[in-house]
Amino acid sequence: MTEFLQATINGFATGAIYALLALGFVIIYKSSEVLSFAQSGLMILGAFWVVYFSTVLELNFWVALLLGIILSALIGVVIERSMLRPMVGKPAFSVAILTIGLNIALTVIGFDLIGVEIRSLGDPWGIQVVQMGDLVVSRKDLATIVSSVIVVGSLLAFFRYTRFGLAMRATAIDQETALAQGIPVARVFAVAWAIAAGLATIAGVFLGAGTGVSAAIGVRAIRALPAAVIGGLDSIPGAIVGGLIIGLAESYTVTYQSEYLAFLGQNFSTAVAYVVMFLVLLVRPYGIFGTREVVRV
Amino acid sequence: MRGRPGLVTAYRRDMSILPTTTQRVWFFSFCIVVAGLTFFLSDDLASRGASAAAAAIGAIGLNLVTGWAGQISLGHAFFLGVGAYTAAALGGESGGPLIGLGLEMWIWLPAAGLVAALTGLLVAPIAFRLRGLYLAFVTLGLVFIGEHIFREWDSLTGGIGVGRATAKPVLFGYDLSKEGSFAGFTLSPEQQYYLFALIVLLVMALFAKNLVRSRTGRAFSAIRDRDIAAEIMGIHLSRSKLIAFTVSSFYAGVAGALIYTFIGFVEPRTFSLTLSIVYIAMILIGGAASIMGSIMGAVFITFLPRIVDLVAGVVPFIEESPSGGFLTVVQVEQILFGLLIVVFLIVEPLGLHGVWIRIRNYWKAWPFSY
Incomplete structure (x- = not known):
């Protein structure tokens, strides 16, 4: 039982990270109908800025995090303006491939900046743990879960209660109608x-906290894509649920697979996300919460 | 009708691969020149040429399913891997725990294609349920699951970081990997690979060209342009998609078998998402829905490292050594590769093939450029 609870908590912590990545993916898809494969590249670059501000410039970790987020957001806007805007109206496939190309470039630049060593983030959690009865929970995991809840909560509030959030929701429903109502759709894309x-x-x-930022986090970020697909590409609750499902599936695989399903081989946890995606799509072709596409000639 | 190439009086002629005498002459002289290069290329260039020709086979396969049938496949690396390992298992040497039957090339080369095609056949039904972008994700998942299988199946692949030797290129008792002679010339193994890959490429390119101008090929294009409209017109959607997937996987299997046989060694981590993207880049840079474009794209991408090397000698901040400088050659290559995809999609969606068409049309009317 302890083992199970332990795996569940770990699963929630990784799941929260996947949910954050999948959420970004879904927000872009909902507002501009662009599939962005560039999330992992943006993540590596973003993690590097935080490393740079907190260890090279030796700023306070929270200040570094804030600066990193702002700088990444600016890069996101520049990418949207320079590369995605010319592609408005082109087939979705071309745009998706474009983001793959962009992701390659971002990833290589990010890795080049980070270098071969594992870079510490200077985060306040380190590798400390909290003992709760029999459970050993790392402070980093707790921080991940708590911060994700705060971030996701404030985002949802932003969409629900602010004027610009309303504009974003309107754009998600219908771009042309939104334009006709005077909503600055271009700005909505940039903000997304x-x-x-x-x-x-x-x-x-959060992926790099404690252990440090290295090239390995990029591979893990790609697994946020199945998370977004499982939940349904155009569903914000779906992204969160999908992220948690993938996180839990991975965590349970790490804990139990060598015991019960040993024939699947070592490190099956790296592939389990995709197996879950296959199974979900076989049953529900548009993900758990995704809207069924209305097809017409 | 001679001398009036614009005038077409029969549907058959309109559909023919090389409609005019001029085109026929150019095409055959081009083939002869490319084949004749065998005797003059250095081993390094010949081996790259062989890889390019084999990669072109794979690119044609991907173009069939993605360029013509419009089904986005990010899973091409998996089928390349299936082909490479089928070839290695049938044509390689057994040793230690490794499977290897030591068969001849005329068995393992078609077999590599067939096993890959069968795998494609198994995966295709999942693909029928999904449209467009969701399909891209399923094929993405295929690559990762395939990579996991290749990593864990030690008796087939040698395991991660170890790898295995691939099939022996022995055709009817003639070993391509040993020096041979032809019409008084001594041919190095690389030059023989080059010639052999060219022949296979020619056969498979012709087959693909004929497929896409047949009823089935027109069905592919109809599905790409609007699948529901195609279905209403009486095109059997799942059957056409199944054919597209299967044929595409066959091409990938043959390509995988050839490429890694020429290299002589294969490691399970090769067949990653990156490899799939390389092939996507080939057809995008070369030109979607074009056989010639697939070949141009494959050649361009295969020779990209050479081009970057040349450029690196001129541009100061690119360093040859892996450690120093702001950017190394390998990094520039990767960034360039990513950016090339972006630039081609924005500026020239028809790819190199489109550039070629534009140049050709300019000279057609020269000196009256109107």
């Missing part, structure tokens, strides 16, 4: 990219 880049930075910081 800024939010996604900011979320990616936060996710990168």
Whole structure:
């Protein structure tokens, strides 16, 4: 039982990170109908800014985090303006491939800046743990869960209660109608990219917290894509649920698979996200909460 | 009708691959020149040429499913891997725990394609349920699951970081990996690979060209342009998609078998998402829905490292050594590769093939550029 609870808590912590990345993905998709494969690249670059501000410039960690988020958001806006805007109206596939190309460039630049060593983030949690009865929970995991709840909560409030949030929701429903109502759709796209880049930075910081930022976090970030797909590409609750499902599935696989399903081989946890995605899509082709596409000629 | 290339009086002629005498002459002289290069290329260039020709086969396969049938596949690396390992298992040497039957090339080369095609056949039904972008994610998942299988199946792949030797290129008792002679010339193994890959490429490119101008090929294009409209017109959607996937996987299997046989060694981590993206880049940079474009794209991407090397000698801040400088050659290559995809999509969606068409049309009317 302790083992199970332990795995569940770990699963929630990784799941929260995937949820943040998937959320950025869904926000971009909902507002501009662009599939962004660039989330992992944005995440690596964002994590590097935080590393740079907190260890090289030796600023306070929270200040560094804030600066990192702002800088990433600016990069997100620049990318949207320079590369995605010319593609408005082009087939969704071309735009998706474009973001793959962009992701390659961002990832290489990010890794080049980080270098071969593992870079510490200078975060306040380190590798300390909190003992709760039999459970050993790292402070980093607790911080991840708590911060994700705060971030996601404030984002949802932003969409629900602010004027610009309303504009974003209107754009998500119908771009042309939104334009006709005087909503600055171009600005909505830019803000969507800024939010996604900011979320990616936060996710990168929590992935790298404690152990440090290295090239390995990029591979993990790609697994946020199945999370977004499982929840449904155009559903914000779906992104959160999908992220948690992937996080829990990975955590349970790490804990139990070698015992019960050993024939699947070592490190099956790296592939389990995709297996879960296959199964979900077989049953529900548009994800758990995704809207069914209305097709017409 | 001679001398009036614009005038077409029969549907058959309109659909023919090389409609005019001029085109026929150019095409055959081009083939002869490319084949003739075998005797003059250095080993390094010949081996790159062989890889490019084999990669072109894979690119044509991807173009069939993505360029013509419009089904986005990010899973091409998986099928390349299936082909490479089928070839290695059938044509390689057994040793230690490794599977290897030591068969001849005429068995393992088609077999590599067939096993990959069968795998494609298995995956395709999942793809029928999904449209457009969701399909991209399923094929993405395929690469990661495939990568996991390749990493763990030690008796087939040698395991991660170890790898295995691939199939022996022995065709009817003639070993391509040993020096041979042809018409008085001594041919190095690389030059023989080059010639062999060219022949296979020619055959498979012709087959693909004929496929896409057949009823099935027109069905592919109809599905790409608007699948529901195609279905209403009586095109069997799932059957056409199934054919597209299967044929595409066959091409990938053959390409995978050839490429890694020429290299002589294969490691399970090769077949990652990056490799899939390389092939996507080939067809995008070369030109979607074009056989010639697939070949141009494959050649361009395969020779990209050479081009970057040349540029690096001129531009100061790119360092040859892996440690120093702001950017190393490998990094520039990767960034360039990513940016090339972006630039081609924004500026020239038709790819290199589109550039070629534009140049050709300019000279057609020269000196009257109107």
